[in-house]
Amino acid sequence: KQEVTQIPAALSVPEGENLVLNCSFTDSAIYNLQWFRQDPGKGLTSLLLIQSSQREQTSGRLNASLDKSSGRSTLYIAASQPGDSATYLCAVRPRVGNNRKLIWGLGTSLGVNP
């Protein structure tokens, strides 16, 4: 059974720091992995989608990597800003299993202090 874990659960950093959020999954048989951002009381914003054949994706100050063999993905945020404060969730789409539904982590709550 696929399980997704995100560590740490919460993180607080000063503005300007580079930081890494971690996502691990137990079964490497995945189609893709997606990183989302969620602001308090709001919906989810898709940040990056990495297909299983890809190693990384970049968008602006964000870089996501994928290592299927070790069951890990990282989201790197460069030069963090207070506006980056939010909860970051990762989700994997398994290749096998019940309708191959997205399997979600519980998220990392990020606070960037001015």
Add this chain to the structure above:
Amino acid sequence: EAGVAQSPRYKIIEKRQSVAFWCNPISGHATLYWYQQILGQGPKLLIQFQNNGVVDDSQLPKDRFSAERLKGVDSTLKIQPAKLEDSAVYLCASSSGLAEAYEQYFGPGTRLTVT
């Protein structure tokens, strides 16, 4: 392009009352999802439509929840009667296809409080 639209944004009802949520997906997106997200948890898929057909409703509590997408565009999710444990954010998402490679785009969600 316009994103996924949802309404209302907030709803407070008493237990045993009924409530309905509306979702308008991104234009041209064939696949529509309804998720329930309880505070501190990841989203849980309730139902997935491909056009106006149901692909997966295995986690939908069918004794009280219902959903429809009659013309393959807009969708409504209804709860009747509501229970305290239904308090959550209800998220609608859409994607351009059914294939697993397609990215899902989410709406702003409806926050439901059942008292």
